[in-house]
Amino acid sequence: MFIATIDEQDATGEIAEIYAAEARTLGFVMEGTKCWTALPQVAPLVEHLLHAARSNFSLGLVNWRLITLVAAKQIPSTYCSHVYAKLLIQDLDSKEKVRAIQHDFRTAGLAAKTVAMLVYAEQIARDASLVTERDIDLLRHHGFSDREIADIAFCASYRCFMSRFFDAVGAMPESTWLDPDPEFRAAMTVGKPA
Incomplete structure (x- = not known):
């Protein structure tokens, strides 16, 4: 960590x-978590916002994690890639599936609706100014409600905010999150070296 916490x-x-x-x-x-305490007046707000958003996420925890993994790659956030890859391995019971999703979710055997969700999340993390009403209509065509679309947008945007702060103050992934497989670890190291 670069700053005092x-x-x-x-x-x-x-x-x-x-x-x-x-x-x-x-x-x-x-x-x-610790890095936010450099701003002790903000740390509880950030924590409460994360827990409120995640616990009320209309698309479930696995989709929250999928969106986060895809957004983390675009930011690029090594910290969040490693953390959410580890969590998704537990969720999906397959390291290979997580690696395939992180490499290219479009060809990882996901349902078309999930791919549409992740395309939207990826664009938000890359450049949200390029999102158009046509993108929203496509999500509706796949069966997403406006509440669900807003949740996807929030999850991807919130990850950008969190991950960029982590990198800006030097937060690094703990060894717990780092996979023992060097190839998998290298694939999840999308930004700063872990």
Whole structure:
């Protein structure tokens, strides 16, 4: 990490609660969580927004993770690529499937509706100014409601915000997230070296 953050033993109030909850869940506190404590007035807001958005995401946790993986590649965010690849391996029970999705989700055997969702998320992460009403109509044609389209847009946009801050302050993926397979690890290292 390039900047000073609040250490776990020095955390108080809401930040201590955030750290404790993450340590209970993961067994450690991620650098991606700690880095926000350089702005202690913002850290709880970021954390609460993430949890509120993810827990109310209309398309389910696996789609949240798929969108995040695709967006992370475009940003490019090594941190988020490794974290979400590891989570998706558990979800999909296949490292090969996750690698295929990260390489090119269009040819990874996903349903046409899922591919349409990821095409939209990818464009948001690349350059959202190029999204047109035609893109939205195509999503509707695939059966997405406006609420679901807004959720996809939020998830991809939020990942850009989070990942760019992580890189800007030097947060790096913990060894827990790094796959032992060097080829897989290299594929998920899309930005800064891990």
